[in-house]
């Protein structure tokens with residue numbers, strides 16, 4: 001078992017992980033700031049991009065110090081990393097707050113290592129302001145943030161905190177028309193689950209349209225047919241039952257995170273009173 005696997009199973013972390021989650025959720029409520037930190041505006045998670053800059057700056061400073069580079073350049077890199085720390089940390093905590101228990105156990109250790117690493121880099125700058133060289137501090141900081149990056153990689157690529165959980169649907173969903181049952185049996189303003197071939201979909205009838213989307217939330221795979229219909233800015237919306245992401249029913253677009261990717265959508269038609277659907281393989285491009 002790897003170190004990361006041991007950490008994700010360590011129930012002893014649950015108290016601190018839960019306290020951290022509650023604190024973040026108390027500060028970051030649904031809204032524009034939370035959406036921005038998740039990366040809704042970017043179309044994918046913001047944290048990895050910020051972390052790459054922050055970590056890259058810190059580790060580059062450590063390497064420069066290790067090979068006897070000039071202190072001035074190293075300090076510039078440390079200062080760049082420190083300047084980027086706040087948005088990096090904020091975006092990470094935003095994602096953390098909507099994670100599941102195993103992700104949050106790894107997340108608190110990830111955060112603790114980063115916190116210690118940042119303190120060491122800040123200490124190096126302080127030592128340099130007093131005439132020291134701070135190289136031992138940047139070396140220790142580099143070790144800690146690198147170990148933390150390993151855990152961050154585990155969270156992103158093994159535990160899938162951040163990726164689009166519905167990415168496969170446009171590639172595996174049916175490209176030919178599939179019957180979903182009588183159109184007259186689709187209830188008004190109540191999402192229902194159907195199968196388009198082997199692919200679960202959610203069917204939504206509103207006042208002026210019937211929409212078919214993948215029944216899988218891009219954030220963490222929740223069944224969207226258990227969500228609630230609503231309306232925002234004159235558009236019908238569907239709210240995810242697990243963490244409250246809001247999507248437009250017409251095109252699956254994200255209105256509010258934590259999801260950052262749209263729900264895959266399906267084309268629809270009615271043939272002899274039967275609703276049919278096929279997946280849109282290239283979202284934004286009408287199927288031929």
Ligand code: FES
Pocket residue numbers: 098217218219220221222240241242243244245257258259
């Ligand atoms: S599964 Fe988290 S918002 Fe849908």
